Structure formats: C-alpha cells, structure tokens
Amino acid sequence: MKGLLTKDFLLIRNQWTSALIIVAAGIFMAFSMQPSACIAYLMMIGMMLAIGTTGYxxxxxxxxxxxTLPVSRKTYALEKYVFAAIIILGFMVIGVAGAAIVTVVKYSAAALDILELLAEALAMFLIVMVALSFSLPSRLKYGSEKGRIALYIIFGILTGIGLLLGYVLPAETVNAMEMFVKSHATAVIISLTILAVAVIAGSVIISIRIMEKKEY
Amino acid sequence: MIKVTNVRKTYTGFELNCSMELRKGTITGLIGRNGAGKSTLFKCILQLIYPESGEIKLLGKDIKDITEADRCRIGTVMSDSGISGYLTIEDAEKILKNFYPKFDGKAYQEMCRQAGLDPKKKIKDLSTGMKARHRVICALTHDPDLLILDEPTSGLDVIARNEILELLRNYMAANPDHAILVSSHISSDLENLCDDIYMIEDGKIILHEDADVLNDSYAILKVRDDEYRDMDKSHVLKVRKEMFGVICLTDDANYYRTRYPEMIVEKSGIDHLIEMMIGGENA
Structure with missing residues (x-):
C-alpha cells in the first residue's frame, strides 16, 4: 500500500496550485459566510481530489x-479509501485552522469555541466519508466519465428521496423526530456514527469486488 | 517459471486457446502478427484478464495463489502502459522503491543516466523510444527472477530496439538462472535473442521450436512443379504455389540437401517461417 500511497501523493502534488486557490476560496467563504462553512467545503474538495487520482x-x-506491480486489487481499493481519508483529514485541519482564525479576526477570541468547531468538523468528516462511499465505487466501476454520470444519478435519487420524505411526512411527525433527536442526542450521534461506519465498510467491500471483477 | 495449460479466453470473433512453458535460464519468445493473441496470453499470465478455463502456473504456483511477495520477483513491461505520464522519472524511482523491497535506486539512476533520461522530466513528455527504455529499466531494477515483456520494442527504430535487446542480454548474462518471456511482432528481435520460440496465430500456438533448431533445420525449398510432384514430402510442413513452381517449408533441411543435391534449399528466417506457417497450405 505504501507504493500506491506514494504514487497518489505524488500525483496530487501536481495540483498544488489548484489546491492553493481552493484554500484561498475556502478562507474567503469563511469570511463572507459562517466561518465553519469552509471546513465542509474544503473537505468536499479534498474528497474530489482524492477520487480524481482514479482518473490518473x-x-x-x-x-x-x-x-502488474506487487499490489492486489483488494489493496488498491482499500488504499483509495485510506488515501481519501488522509487527504480529507488534511483539508479538515486546514479548514478548522482557517475557521478559527476567521472567527477570531471577524468576531473575537471569546467567540471561538474550538471544541464545538472540532465536533462539527468530525461530524462533517463522517458525512464526507459517506459521500465518498457512494462516489468511489461508481468511479471504479464506470471510470471517470461514466462514473461522474452515475454519481449524479445516485445523488439525484438520494436528494429526491429526501425531498419526497419532507413532502410526504406530516409536520407533526417531523417535529416529533426533531424532539426525539434533541432528547436522545448522544444515542442518535452514536447510532449515526455506527451507520456511517457501516456504509463506509459496505462501500469498501463493494469497491474490492468491483476491482476484483474488472479486466484490463 | 511459467506453465500455461489449455488456457482459453474468448472475445467476440476471437478465441485464445493455448499451452506453453517457460523454463528457468531461458529466453522464450512469443511471436505473432498484431492481433494474434500475444497480449491476451500475457494478460492471462499476469491476471489482468481471467481465462474461462485452463491452468496457469507462475513461479511454480497456481496464479490464483500468487502473493504480492511473489509479484516482487517479476518484472513486467506492457507495450501500451506504464507509470503515469504525469509523474517524472524521479517520481517513478520513489514509487518503485516503495513497491519493491529489493529495488536498486543506484542502478535505476545509472541506467536512466545511460539512457539519457532526465530525472526531472515527466514521462508523458518523453519520446516513444525513451518511454520504452524507461519501462524496461523499471522492470529490471528490482532484481526480478522472471521478466514478462509484452512487445518491449514496439514502435521503436532499429537502434533503440537494439539498445533494449542489449539490456535484456546483459540481464540474462548476469543472471543465468533467471528467465524472460518476451513477445514481438518483429521477428529479427527474437531471432537473435531467444532460446525457444513459440509462434501464435489466431489465438493458437502454431509452432514451438528451439531457436537453434529453427536456425539450423528449418528451410525453404524452391522446386518446380514436376520436382514437387515427385519429391518426398515427409518433412514438408507447408507449401505455397509460386510463379516458378512451389515453395515448401521444411523442418529438416539436411534431409533434402542430402537426398536432392540439386534442390534450392534456403535458410528460412523467422519472417519467412511465419509467412509460410500462416499463409501456406498443408503438403
């Protein structure tokens, strides 16, 4: 896996100018919107950069x-998740630092709650990893071009389901759900974390199967 | 080192169905026209594609049991693929170092220097010849026991081809118990390099012979129609009608030289051999 990680880091290094522009845009976003908005933005960009290495x-x-190198298809698929996690975490650290600086500059040092910022960042990390879990298998199965279309379809369906639920569910049910989440916050967070980890694990298994079946 | 037994892989309009063997200490050549099945067979051996039936043994193991450690013992060149073109020669060294425990960075740098490869240059910006040389260097510098080279000289001029063939000769001279499986559609490349030659056509091995036997015993007989009618055809493999009479491919030149001293017996050469094996008719 070390060889694959080296390859991907060297490939992504070629995009350092784009990465600088992205970080600058993230800091600008933090100034003009909520400071923490840049964390999610940077992590999503990190995810896309990591997935982009499949194109290379x-x-x-x-x-x-x-x-033909000493690497199995399983290791290749696993490495993509490990690499993406490292890149997303890297962008998360930059995002958290940027958001903290912007909060202090824009508001005051007293307004900075670093623990809350970190908690938000970690929750975002899981969400971005779940997004990766949907994106990566489709990229591996269909390649860069078709994979992008497949990804739009997947996210389109998920958004559709979300909108449909919002439309179909009565307001009382939504309120009751909100109340439940608030009153059982810890249990909900643990359950969602377990669910996210399960989705990621499932995605890894699917990606390994896709790679093992492919012929080159 | 490699044993392929009745391996079958089908595509629309094409079927690979063949057996072959590569022994320790030999250079085995696989020769055939473009589209004859050379790359398909290589891909089966390297598990890039999965055969529908048959058995492949690599380094004494069934290919399904080959581990990443076993793969470190193999150096590979695929004619149309290599390290990402977006990386530099220097980057390739860092990558290979992390893949192969026995990777020799100094040898890599020295071979690249000798080949005139600029370490800072991106692979996509290299000429075709430079790219081919770099692929061979990548395959050689981790002390592999076995080289599997699919068309390593494809698209190169004669000087670049000879330089690559020289690298391979040096490798075998330094490691006499290792082995090379090499394919080409350029017969002269294999003629002077290989110990053993397989000829593939339409997915099937149509000839397997020791290179010395090919050189010494195979020949072209040029005969008139009446001579052809009366001659002993027991050692004639293929025949083809020509303006002057018939040309025959034989696997026993001496037999005809001794028995018919007047007969024109010419050394065949692999090109002629392929031409006759593919285009000729049975005697």
Missing amino acids: DEFDNGYRFLF
Whole structure:
C-alpha cells in the first residue's frame, strides 16, 4: 500500500496550485459566510481530489501497468479509501485552522469555541466519508466519465428521496423526530456514527469486488 | 517459471486457446502478427484478464495463489502502459522503491543516466523510444527472477530496439538462472535473442521450436512443379504455389540437401517461417 500511497501523493502534488486557490476560496467563504462553512467545503474538495487520482490511474491504460506491480486489487481499493481519508483529514485541519482564525479576526477570541468547531468538523468528516462511499465505487466501476454520470444519478435519487420524505411526512411527525433527536442526542450521534461506519465498510467491500471483477 | 495449460479466453470473433512453458535460464519468445493473441496470453499470465478455463502456473504456483511477495520477483513491461505520464522519472524511482523491497535506486539512476533520461522530466513528455527504455529499466531494477515483456520494442527504430535487446542480454548474462518471456511482432528481435520460440496465430500456438533448431533445420525449398510432384514430402510442413513452381517449408533441411543435391534449399528466417506457417497450405 505504501507504493500506491506514494504514487497518489505524488500525483496530487501536481495540483498544488489548484489546491492553493481552493484554500484561498475556502478562507474567503469563511469570511463572507459562517466561518465553519469552509471546513465542509474544503473537505468536499479534498474528497474530489482524492477520487480524481482514479482518473490518473485510468489514463493511458494505467491500470494495466498498476496491476502488474506487487499490489492486489483488494489493496488498491482499500488504499483509495485510506488515501481519501488522509487527504480529507488534511483539508479538515486546514479548514478548522482557517475557521478559527476567521472567527477570531471577524468576531473575537471569546467567540471561538474550538471544541464545538472540532465536533462539527468530525461530524462533517463522517458525512464526507459517506459521500465518498457512494462516489468511489461508481468511479471504479464506470471510470471517470461514466462514473461522474452515475454519481449524479445516485445523488439525484438520494436528494429526491429526501425531498419526497419532507413532502410526504406530516409536520407533526417531523417535529416529533426533531424532539426525539434533541432528547436522545448522544444515542442518535452514536447510532449515526455506527451507520456511517457501516456504509463506509459496505462501500469498501463493494469497491474490492468491483476491482476484483474488472479486466484490463 | 511459467506453465500455461489449455488456457482459453474468448472475445467476440476471437478465441485464445493455448499451452506453453517457460523454463528457468531461458529466453522464450512469443511471436505473432498484431492481433494474434500475444497480449491476451500475457494478460492471462499476469491476471489482468481471467481465462474461462485452463491452468496457469507462475513461479511454480497456481496464479490464483500468487502473493504480492511473489509479484516482487517479476518484472513486467506492457507495450501500451506504464507509470503515469504525469509523474517524472524521479517520481517513478520513489514509487518503485516503495513497491519493491529489493529495488536498486543506484542502478535505476545509472541506467536512466545511460539512457539519457532526465530525472526531472515527466514521462508523458518523453519520446516513444525513451518511454520504452524507461519501462524496461523499471522492470529490471528490482532484481526480478522472471521478466514478462509484452512487445518491449514496439514502435521503436532499429537502434533503440537494439539498445533494449542489449539490456535484456546483459540481464540474462548476469543472471543465468533467471528467465524472460518476451513477445514481438518483429521477428529479427527474437531471432537473435531467444532460446525457444513459440509462434501464435489466431489465438493458437502454431509452432514451438528451439531457436537453434529453427536456425539450423528449418528451410525453404524452391522446386518446380514436376520436382514437387515427385519429391518426398515427409518433412514438408507447408507449401505455397509460386510463379516458378512451389515453395515448401521444411523442418529438416539436411534431409533434402542430402537426398536432392540439386534442390534450392534456403535458410528460412523467422519472417519467412511465419509467412509460410500462416499463409501456406498443408503438403
């Protein structure tokens, strides 16, 4: 896995100018909106950068060479999640630091609650990893171009389900759910974390199967 | 080192169905036209594609049991693929160092220097010849026991081809108990390099012979129609009608030289051999 991680870090290094612009845009966003908004933004960008390395692997029959190296398809799929997690965490740290600085500059030092910021960032990390769990298998299965279309369809369906539920569910039910979440906050957080981890684990298994079946 | 037994893989309009063996200490060549099945067979051996039936043994193991450690013992060149073009020669070294425990950075740098490869240059910006040389260097510098090279000289001029062939000869000279499986559609590349030659056509092995036997015993007989009618055809493999009469491919040149001293017996060469094996008719 070390070789694959080295490859991906070297590939992503080529995009450092884009990354600087992205970080600058994130800081600007933090100033003009909620300071913490830049954390989610930067983490999503980190996820996309990490997923983008599959495009480099695919380019010019790259997979054909990669799988002649001492690396199994399983390791390849696993490495993509590990690499993405490292990049997303890296962008999270930048985001948290940026949000903290913007809070102090824009408001005051007293307005900064670093623990709350970190908790928010960790929750966002899980959400972004879940988003990755939907994106990566489709990219691995269908490649860069078709994978992007498949991703739009998946997120379109998920958004549709969300909107439909909001439309169908009576206001009392929604209120009752909100009350339940507030009164059982810890249990809800633990349950959602377990659910997120399960989704990620499921996605890893699916990605491994996709890679093992593919022919190059 | 490699044993392929009745491996079958089908695509629309094409079927690979063949067996072959690569022994320790030998350079085995796989020769055939473009689309004959060379790359398909290589991909089966390297598990890039999965055969529908048959058995492949690599380094004495069934390919399904090959581990990442076993793969460290193999150096590979695929003609149309290599390390990402967005990386530099220097980056490739860092990557290979992290893949192969026995990777020799000094040898890599020295071979790249000799080949005139600029460490800072991106692979996509290299010429075709430079890219091919770099692929071979990548395959050689982790002390592999086995080299599997699919068309390593494809698209190169004669000088670049000879430089690559020289790298391979040096590798075998330094490691006489290792082995190379190499494919090409350029017969002269394999003619002077290999110990053993397989010829593939339409997914099937149509000829397997020791390179020395090919050189010494195989020949082209040029005969008139009446000579052809009366001659002993027991060692004629293929025949083709020509303006002057018939040309025959034989696997026993001496037999005809001794028995018919007047007959024109010419050394066949692999190109002619392929031409006859593919285009000729049975005697």
